[in-house]
Amino acid sequence: MNKIHHTKFIKDSAEQLGFHYCGIAKAVKLDDDARRLEQWLQQGMHGNMHYMENYFDLRTDPRKLVPGAKSVITLLLNYFPSKQQEQDIPKISKYAYGKDYHEMIREKLNSLLELIRQNIGDINGRGFVDSAPVLERSWAVRSGAGWIGKNGNLITKQQGSFFFIATLITDLDLIADDAFAKDYCGSCRKCIDHCPTNAIQANKVIDGSRCISYFTIELKDAIIPAEMQGKFEHWMFGCDICQDVCPWNRFSKPTEEIAFTPIPEILNLSTKEWESMSEEAFRKTFKYSPLKRAKYKGLQRNLKFIQTTKL
Template sequence: MSKEKHTQLVKAYAKQLGFDFCGIAKAVKLEEDARRLESWLHKGFNGSMQYMENYFELRIDPAKLVPGAKSVITLLLNYFPEEQQQEEAPKIAKYAYGKDYHEVIRRKLKLLLQSIKEHIGEINGRGFVDSAPVLERTWAQKSGLGWVGKNGNLINKQSGSFFFIATLITDLELEYEDGFAKDYCGTCTKCIDHCPTEAILPGKVVDGSKCISYFTIELKDALIPAKNEFSNWMFGCDVCQDVCPWNRFSKPNNEIDFKPLPEILNFSKDDWEELTEESFRVIFKDSPLKRSKFEGIKRNLHFIRT
């Protein structure tokens, strides 16, 4: 089969698995991104997230992850929920309403790679989602799926930014997209202006060490620095996405595993306060909230209450 036919098959399989968008870029070393990442790390914007300093070469060179890599397939999966939390409840980022996306997407990537091998032939490939050393937003841009906004999120002109990004690196040669999508942020600075902790800096730079998501999820200290104002966010933060004009095009997702847990939609402030560790482990066993653990959730609740 030709590269064109292979590409059509890959995109058809991705659609069958529920991915909303699929773009493909040529696997090359990301020299410019290497310099940008180095500068970001040097300024300490990763805070206590030391793991971001690891595997530097792997992050910028797909061939270090898959020998002989020829193509980087980027996939977007919508997570925008149909329903929202109670108005006064401690806020949770929308990506955490349902099941842990890592498990959901890893399963889909495994099936995608399996379909490619069954119908195209024996190829090498590895799927990655979020926690692996891959610069997924850069590859999404190179695949023509959108542009990186001033808040550091990938924005798709048709559907906004409430998407998970997954990457499949393979040694299969495919047809590649035209490249970077145009940047449509223009002079808008809503994400910068509304960030509660002033974590979004000029030049599309986000100081991760100031981000509410960092404090409520990544920071493992017993106490959160008291000078911060979290606007009632208990786990993660969606402010920069909620105010983005492009998210007026967001539509509810169709992924059954992202259906919001009833407790996330219905728990009041008192329900969260009264939650026991045993109940937390049962209710949120498949949820991203388990990443903060019970102690972290209680710490965050205490911080936004005081």
């Protein structure tokens, strides 16, 4: 009865905190995922993201992240914006329209942990938001949230794929949900056919070193490879092409999370206004934005690259 009560309490608490999905999986080593990740890294598909080579054992075994771990809780938070960018301006990925999600979701995870400890007991647990060595999409599938699409994103039947994934690993023994067993992509190839850099390969393999998001956010080199010239389709920060064309995202609904309210400048700044923006103005305007990850110089590099393409 305690497992039933504890499981229900956690799911109810997650909903009250604003998460639109909460699922649970047993904490086990992800052997199949470990083999796929190892092959992916060996093929160099992570590009210059060398941090992905670190903590391999931690990524594939939650019990090494949280000693005595018994349950992995997956939480989803919708970020689909209520407003879209104006036409013919530098494009920015929708996840970056509002405030930096890392800090906001981390606060929610800490609140959930505190509620669990207050109502269940002194349990051990750690929350993670995509910057830690956790295979969050694999755990999401195991928790029943959805399936991995051909574009590598977690897709749900109810709301598509525009959401953040958070993970809470705990030593609390809970009732696990059934894993999501079916793939609803079928014969659809829209994400593959529309990817301008051919980053989406067969069998749900994503060549991260060819992704527009990799070049515009992760790549810190002063120059973007010339072979990518003319392929960015005006994306300055990140890329949503494979999600925008996905039929399942017709079910996306605007988020109710105030923190994700679009920063006005993101919705309407023209190319000329971006070009003339000073570094000081950038830091002030985007102090709490994910855009700061690419930094001022990175965005100016990206902007120059896509403008050269247009010329």
